[in-house]
């Protein structure tokens with residue numbers, strides 16, 4: 001969120017009544033059920049198609065709904081839209097083999113894997129007086145829309161957490177892969193390592209990695225860049241440039257001690273660029289969350305330095321102006337008043353205001369701080385926390401290097417082959433490896449990118465019991481900000497601003513925000529808060 005970014009117009013999610021989908025209320029007369037079962041290749045026994053079918057039949061028996069059909073889609077991924085599945089699509093048409101009104105699944109993920117598909121399907125069902133039953137989640141779509149949505153979003157939050165746990169492991173493994181070294185400079189913390197088959201790959205320079213970890217701890221415990229530079233100088237740690245010279249000397253077989261070095265003068269801006277360099281995450285030297293925390297701490301230090309204040313308040317940096325998006329400034333007002341009887345009263349009020357003094361009036365801290373907190377919990381309490389992970393681009397160079405090494409090793413065995421057959425076999429194997437290398441070279445490179453990976457926690461769980469300062473840093477790391485303004489006419493504008501890429505970071509909110517519009521509601525934040533119309537009133541003391 002940069003200061004120069006143009007202000008995005010807040011979207012209003014109001015729609016015309018005519019755009020809203022038709023709803024035919026569900027009635028139990030002539031009800032018949034389609035019991036749906038889906039199994040992909042990888043499903044475990046506990047969700048076998050038999051078990052799913054039994055679950056659905058138990059439900060229809062219990063509720064006395066006759067079964068029109070039991071439909072199975074085997075070896076079908078849950079990501080395929082329900083209307084496109086070979087078995088189910090016959091029934092999700094306006095001319096089904098038999099009339100039916102209730103679609104029963106043992107678990108929601110048998111039917112849909114994302115909110116969009118769920119809501120599309122739901123719209124289709126509701127327009128035809130049909131309903132959806134998801135037994136495990138306790139979902140019955142003939143209940144009220146809002147009740148249904150809440151259950152649905154909670155169900156997806158849980159589903160997402162289960163799925164992402166797997167992906168998290170994959171991403172971690174990918175992060176470990178480092179690129180090949182083409183001979184130019186390399187980031188502090190890495191060093192070129194020669195491959196047995198020729199060529200160089202960037203490995204870790206354990207000496208520099210240790211320094212980086214020490215610096216990371218210092219930054220995260222609130223040390224300033226200047227303090228860190230002093231520490232580096234005191235401990236005679238050579239600069240990144242000099243470290244490269246030393247390593248180059250080592251590669252040439254020279255004594256690193258004879259290299260002419262610039263010295264131990266680390267600059268604060270060089271140090272900051274280094275600590276925030278995303279390559280450190282790609283090489284697995286820093287964890288993504290760790291680097292985000294370092295950035296947040298350094299940013300906070302820099303901001304306080306320019307403001308001349310050293311003490312952050314629990315909402316410093318989190319509250320921003322709704323117009324210019326600059327962080328609000330904090331002000332403490334002391335005043336004394338002498339009463340007519342001669343005694344004096346002291347006033348002590350804390351305020352937040354736009355740093356440009358242009359947008360709206362000062363706002364009482366004891367009014368807007370609880371408001372920001374309340375607003376956050378209203379929206380995010382049950383959304384799972386996702387961490388931002390930077391995936392390095394994959395050019396297959398690592399796999400190619402690995403295969404080349406394998407090939408070289410294999411070929412070195414040709415001379416020692418005991419028989420012509422053995423030799424033939426080794427050469428054949430070698431040719432296969434070479435063919436694999438060619439295939440890999442022909443593959444398109446994956447540019448990598450940012451991925452949001454779920455943790456097991458919801459935002460509610462994440463923030464509970466945190467100190468105000470930790471909570472503030474957590475919000476800053478993720479890029480959350482609460483934009484608030486008291487307009488000259490006394491009305492309020494308020495809303496949580498979401499971090500860049502938030503649609504990926506919290507798909508539940510994104511899709512819910514899109515769809516809630518159909519019920520006629522808006523997600524203007526002011527509507528979600530327990531405010532009387534016109535906003536909070538300032539109490540006079």
Ligand SMILES: [Zn+2]
Pocket residue numbers: 321322323324325326354355356357358359
């Ligand atoms: Zn402003």
